Amino acid sequence: MAPASPLFATLYGIAALAIALLYFLPRRQSFVESLPPGPQSPSMPTLDAWVQYQQWGKEYGELVYIRKHNMLIINNAHVAIDLLEKCACLYSDRPMTQVMKLCEADKILSIQKTGSGTSLIAELALENEGKPAEIKKIKAMGTVSFMAGADTIMSAMSSFLLTMVQNSDVQSKARAEIDRVIGRDRLPMFEDRRSLPYVESIYRKIMRMHPALPLGLFHVSTEDDFYRVTIFLKVDVRSSPMSGEIMPGSLQVEARELKDIPRAMNRDPNVYSEPDTFKPERFLDSPNRPFTSINNILAFGFGRRVCVGRYMADNTTWLAIASVLATLDLQKAKDSEGNEVDISGEYTRTFFRHPKPYQCSITPRDLQARDSILATATAD
Numbered sequence: 001m002a003p004a005s006p007l008f009a010t011l012y013g014i015a016a017l018a019i020a021l022l023y024f025l026p027r028r029q030s031f032v033e034s035l036p037p038g039p040q041s042p043s044m045p046t047l048d049a050w051v052q053y054q055q056w057g058k059e060y061g062e063l064v065y066i067r068k069h070n071m072l073i074i075n076n077a078h079v080a081i082d083l084l085e086k087c088a089c090l091y092s093d094r095p096m097t098q099v100m101k102l103c104e105a106d107k108i109l110s111i112q113k114t115g116s117g118t119s120l121i122a123e124l125a126l127e128n129e130g131k132p133a134e135i136k137k138i139k140a141m142g143t144v145s146f147m148a149g150a151d152t153i154m155s156a157m158s159s160f161l162l163t164m165v166q167n168s169d170v171q172s173k174a175r176a177e178i179d180r181v182i183g184r185d186r187l188p189m190f191e192d193r194r195s196l197p198y199v200e201s202i203y204r205k206i207m208r209m210h211p212a213l214p215l216g217l218f219h220v221s222t223e224d225d226f227y228r229v230t231i232f233l234k235v236d237v238r239s240s241p242m243s244g245e246i247m248p249g250s251l252q253v254e255a256r257e258l259k260d261i262p263r264a265m266n267r268d269p270n271v272y273s274e275p276d277t278f279k280p281e282r283f284l285d286s287p288n289r290p291f292t293s294i295n296n297i298l299a300f301g302f303g304r305r306v307c308v309g310r311y312m313a314d315n316t317t318w319l320a321i322a323s324v325l326a327t328l329d330l331q332k333a334k335d336s337e338g339n340e341v342d343i344s345g346e347y348t349r350t351f352f353r354h355p356k357p358y359q360c361s362i363t364p365r366d367l368q369a370r371d372s373i374l375a376t377a378t379a380d
């Protein structure tokens with residue numbers, strides 16, 4: 001075949017360029033417009049941040065983008081599952097500031113890494129086989145787990161105690177269920193759990209209404225990504241930078257730091273009617289409830305970063321709740337004239353959320369309950 005003349009080659013080139021421009025430019029524009037909405041240059045809340053985040057969720061939608069801080073706030077459980085679980089390989093890093101590095105926080109497993117398997121600890125232990133110093137650091141994970149576990153379970157238990165003091169009718173119903181199913185001769189055991197739906201509902205309700213970490217923990221994305229936009233844009237994203245900055249003209253959905261807000265998700269009025277009212281009965285309405293998967297307890301977070309201590313936390317908290325209900329009577333405290341002392345029900349406004357100190361009365365239900373409690377102290 002005869003070679004094309006230079007004139008034809010030039011004309012073909014111009015035509016191809018024009019078609020490419022027509023094809024790309026409108027989409028580039030629509031992509032830029034498709035960045036999630038959010039407040040412009042907001043001042044970021046330091047106390048009760050979840051309240052402001054939830055408010056932004058109401059104003060801007062389930063994904064709120066804070067451009068100034070390069071941060072996405074996720075207020076909706078379905079979006080959190082789509083991004084943090086279904087695309088977990090992209091959204092499972094943790095933020096690491098210079099100050100954290102200077103404090104050697106990059107050695108703490110729960111703040112690291114990447115990785116491809118399901119167990120980060122196992123992966124690191126294998127990588128560091130034969131290096132005692134590194135293995136020692138991996139073992140230090142136990143200490144971090146203790147810190148992560150102690151405050152969170154304490155928060156759940158404090159919320160439970162406060163809620164029972166404020167709702168003695170709920171306490172009585174739970175106690176009646178335990179007496180009917182287990183009797184009075186022994187304390188509840190794990191084997192009893194599925195026979196105690198009302199107690200389970202109380203536990204689930206506490207975890208829903210009072211997540212110990214109402215803001216969750218930051219996830220950081222390691223690559224650009226698109227969500228609910230066309231495949232065409234998805235392909236183009238591969239050429240865009242991973243710096244986490246929005247580059248002019250790059251087709252990038254900004255998703256560097258993500259905050260999932262368990263508190264907002266747990267109080268989503270589209271999912272829960274009267275989300276702020278403590279009514280465990282509502283968990284009993286559908287056939288499987290309240291015994292659904294532990295994955296439905298959003299307070300434990302999402303994806304590859306989901307709380308590693310959640311089975312321990314779930315069992316420990318449930319057993320403590322069931323044992324307290326079986327043996328103790330929780331009431332408002334009384335002053336010297338016999339009047340009930342009011343409880344403000346206020347919570348701390350910081351990272352770990354706890355009820356503020358309040359007065360209450362905790363006594364054994366009766367002599368039999370007292371004996372059951374004392375027997376645990378002498379049991380083998």
Ligand code: HEM
Pocket residue numbers: 109110111144145146148149150152153156211212213216217218219299300301302303304305306307308309310312313317
């Ligand atoms: C009621 C009790 C607990 C609650 C509500 C809770 C909640 C959470 C949440 C929200 C996260 C972040 C998840 C995410 O980023 O998506 C987390 C992470 C973590 N939790 Fe818990 N937790 C509890 C108990 C425990 C216990 C008992 C342990 C250890 C024995 C523990 C160890 C950890 C660790 C090590 C991480 C970091 C995991 C990682 O970054 O890969 N937690 N927890």
